[in-house]
Amino acid sequence: MVNNILNKVGNTPVVSLPIASEPNLNVFAKLEFYNPTGSVxxxxxxxxxxxxxxxxxxxxxxxxxxxxxxxxxxxxxxxxxxxxxxxxxxxxxxxxxxxxxxxxxxxxxxxxxxxxxxxxxxxxxxxxxxxxxxxxxxxxxxINQYSNPLNARAYYNSLGNEICLEAPRQRLDYLFMGVSSGGTITGVSQKVKERFPESKIVAVDVEGSVIFSGKAHKRFIPGIGSSLRPSILDDAKIDDVVHVNEKETMQACRELLENHNLYAGGSSGSVFAGVKKYFEKNQAYTPVNIMCVFADKGERYISTIYNEEWCKMVKEYNAQNVGQETVLA
Ligand SMILES: Cc1ncc(COP(=O)(O)O)c(C=O)c1O
CATH class of the missing domain: 3.40.50.1100 (Rossmann fold)
Known part of the structure; x- marks a missing residue:
């Protein structure tokens, strides 16, 4: 028992997300929306x-x-x-x-x-x-989450540690995480690389964000991506980056609900879409263990990602504007 629910941070569940068409991908998600206020x-x-x-x-x-x-x-x-x-x-x-x-x-x-x-x-x-x-x-x-080393340290000590302890059969080949301030991936990647030096850390970013590369354009889905490159990322151990677009994110959110009963937030959809996109290009010929971090839950996106009208508006906007010079989100 805890004296206040806010003291029950971490030790979030891990769930398996089998992909029927990809039997070599043992995908697992760490469900961070089980934290007290609903996110990582x-x-x-x-x-x-x-x-x-x-x-x-x-x-x-x-x-x-x-x-x-x-x-x-x-x-x-x-x-x-x-x-x-x-x-x-x-x-x-x-x-x-x-x-x-x-x-x-x-x-x-x-x-x-x-x-x-x-x-x-x-x-x-x-x-x-x-x-x-x-x-x-x-x-x-x-607090200055984009550059305060304590932001990364928080994840090194807790989420990073849990992921290492919970890796199925103590093997972790890939870790996929969404990036915004960069604190989560910086801390977790440092810890995971200590325990599993051969693992690959894959950052998932969205098109229109400038964190890793690319041109800025308006983004609609919050929680992932940035219009500035956070300096905290200088200490991250990232092997690869995969960019997904907002349409792929929306589709992945629906798939998580339909196939896995997970009502996940936007960046979780981006991460799941990122895993699929990454392995379309980098075929896994032997079984690999992949851990994903799902940062928050679908409820907060009821009027956006889970609203058909809103999704239609975003798709139309992106179809007309992306690729041209547009504004930063
Ligand atoms: C939903 C969601 N996903 C991912 C992230 C990324 O975490 P970080 O800011 O540590 O890069 C955030 C950060 O706010 C978030 O709210």
Whole structure:
């Protein structure tokens, strides 16, 4: 028994996802949506705040600030409340109403950016606002998930460790993970490479993100991809990158529900689509163990990925605009 549900971070289930047409692919998914606030980000929020408090880098009087329009904002608002810390979350007008509601309900002060930046997206203006507030406020700590080494350390110690211990028959050939801030893949890849040096770490990114390469264009599915390359990734151990598009992500989400009874979030669909795409090019002639990280659940995407009208709009937009110069998300 735990004294608060938020203390039950990690030890999430692993499930097998057989693909009938690919008998050599032993695919497994680590279901991170079993974390208390519903995503992999609980690990970082819980670890970072505990560590900062324990080492005295912050006190109960410190204000915490972060730019996040999604799962990290939800997770930080919950753990900041648990620790009695004031939390300011800088979101933007594309933040899903359910995420904004959860962040507010858990006591955070929400600042919403509605002015697009020079690229037509909001990230740069969100970061500008954070810097302004940090400059004007005494005793404030900016989590800064894109470059704070504690973000990666959180995953090295918990998710990375669990994946190593749970690898079927203690063999791990491939690990597939979605990337946004880069914290998850940086920490997990470091741990997995220590235990399984021969394993391949495959990063899954979406078309329109500039993390690894390519041209920026508008993206609709949150949680994966970025319009900046996070510096935290300099310490990641990545062997390969696979890019998927939004249509492939939507199809994979439906397939996970239809064939595996998994109501998974967008980046989980991207990761599953990434596995299939990768092995279309790199045929597995002998059985391989593949672990995927499924970061969050489908509920938060009920009005987007699981809404037919929305999917149609995205497909039409991409068909007309992708390949041309468009705006950053
Ligand atoms: C749904 C989802 N998938 C994947 C990720 C990627 O994690 P990271 O930011 O550690 O790269 C995130 C991060 O917010 C997320 O919300």
């Amino acid at each position: 980000k609980d690990r970082a929020a819980c670890y970072i705040l505990n560590r900062l408090l324990n080492e005295g880098s912050i006190t109960k009087n410190t204000t915490i600030i972060e730019s996040s329009s999604g799962n990290f904002g939800v997770a930080l608002s919950a753990y900041a409340k648990l620790k009695g810390l004031k939390f300011i979350c800088v979101i933007d007008k594309t933040t899903l109403p359910v995420n904004e509601m959860l962040i507010r309900q858990q006591g955070a002060e929400v600042i919403c950016i509605s002015e697009p930046d020079e690229y037509g997206g909001y990230l740069l203006n969100r970061l500008k606002k954070v810097k302004e507030i940090v400059k004007a406020t005494e005793d404030i700590y900016w």
